[in-house]
Amino acid sequence: MAKDASSGTTSLVSRPVVVEGEISGEENLHVDGRVKGIIRLAGDLFVGTSGVVEAEIDARSIVIQGAVTGKVLARRQLEVHPSGRFNGEATAASYEIRQGAVFEGVSRMLGSKSQTEKSAVPAAPELKK
């Protein structure tokens, strides 16, 4: 259903859904709904126009078209599109902030002296059978 040939599967938090807690995984995530808590992905995070994310994020690439508040780490790139609103602390290897985007907070370059070390993406928790 949500298969993406180039970079793995993309999961979806659809518009009427709210997730509160910790999301982690080896895939990509598309948020059109609300997420509050922690997001740790080995893949990319895409926050759609209706998406509202209040979280600590650790992902490969992050694309923001909705609202994101929190402390984020984009190991590859952080993109804020014209409809996007970012509020918080960002650390990324590269930035792309398009005209019209809202970016309020701190931006740091990944690997620079001003950036604190963040842990690597943890393995998915093992649940009892």
Place this chain on the structure above:
Amino acid sequence: MGMFAKDKSENAASGAARSDSDTAFFGAKLSIKGKVTGSGNLIVMGKLEGEVDLAGEIVVAAPAVLNGEIRAVTLAVSGNVTGTLTAGEKIHLEKSAVVSGRMNTPRLSVVDGATFNGEVEMKKPVDGAASAKRTEKK
């Protein structure tokens, strides 16, 4: 698309193709710990620990492993669930389903081969999003 980004943001743009779908999808390699609420439908193939209260249909497909309290209008299970399942309309266990715990549902169907260990109670639901969506009576 991707005029400025070096690698055409193909990874990032892949998410753009999928939008405005009301069915949530938690893939096999996704793990969620916490609470999932709302409406619409959900397909889970990964790990979920906690609470789900959805005014819609939930499909738990293998290799999903769920642990906790799951409430929905209908539940179709072919993965692994431990905990409490409450449905407003019905629960369906497929051949590969392994369910441990409690099920509350007015209607139940179990395919030969499904594994269920626990208690079933079949009466009208008490509370939660599941009961709000009940359209059929009798």
